[in-house]
Amino acid sequence: MKIEIYDPAMCCSTGVCGPSVDPELVRIQEVLRQIQKQVPEVQVLRYGLTSNPEVFIVNSAVAELLQNEGPECLPLLFVDGMFILKGQYPGNEQLRLILKNRGFSVTLEEDKQASRCCGPGCC
Known part of the structure; x- marks a missing residue:
C-alpha cells in the first residue's frame, strides 16, 4: 500500500520549521510517522511543490488539478x-479507516484539533 501526499510550497520538506509552525503540519507528520512505525509495509511518500516540482508534473492527475485549480x-x-x-x-480517523479498508489495523492518536476544548463556549 502506498500513501502519497502532495504538499504546497513550504520553507522545508516537512513545513515544520521557521518562526511559526502550523500545528496541522506537526499533526500530519506525527500521524504518518505512527503509521510507518505500526505498519512498515505501508509506504508513505510526501512531495513538496518547492522541493519536488517534477513529481507534480509527472502525475497527470496532480498536474491537471494544479492547472485547473491552482496551488x-x-x-x-x-x-x-x-x-x-x-x-x-x-484527519486521523480518515487515515485509520483508509488503512482498515485495506486490511491494516493502526492505533492513531485522536485528532487534537477535533478534541481540543478550552472551556465553556469555545468547543
Missing part, C-alpha cells in the same frame, strides 16, 4: 494511485 488545491492525498482528498490533510 490552492494542495495538499492532495493519493492512496495506491487513487485520488482521495484535496485542499486539506486527512
Whole structure:
C-alpha cells in the first residue's frame, strides 16, 4: 500500500520549521510517522511543490488539478494511485479507516484539533 501526499510550497520538506509552525503540519507528520512505525509495509511518500516540482508534473492527475485549480488545491492525498482528498490533510480517523479498508489495523492518536476544548463556549 502506498500513501502519497502532495504538499504546497513550504520553507522545508516537512513545513515544520521557521518562526511559526502550523500545528496541522506537526499533526500530519506525527500521524504518518505512527503509521510507518505500526505498519512498515505501508509506504508513505510526501512531495513538496518547492522541493519536488517534477513529481507534480509527472502525475497527470496532480498536474491537471494544479492547472485547473491552482496551488490552492494542495495538499492532495493519493492512496495506491487513487485520488482521495484535496485542499486539506486527512484527519486521523480518515487515515485509520483508509488503512482498515485495506486490511491494516493502526492505533492513531485522536485528532487534537477535533478534541481540543478550552472551556465553556469555545468547543
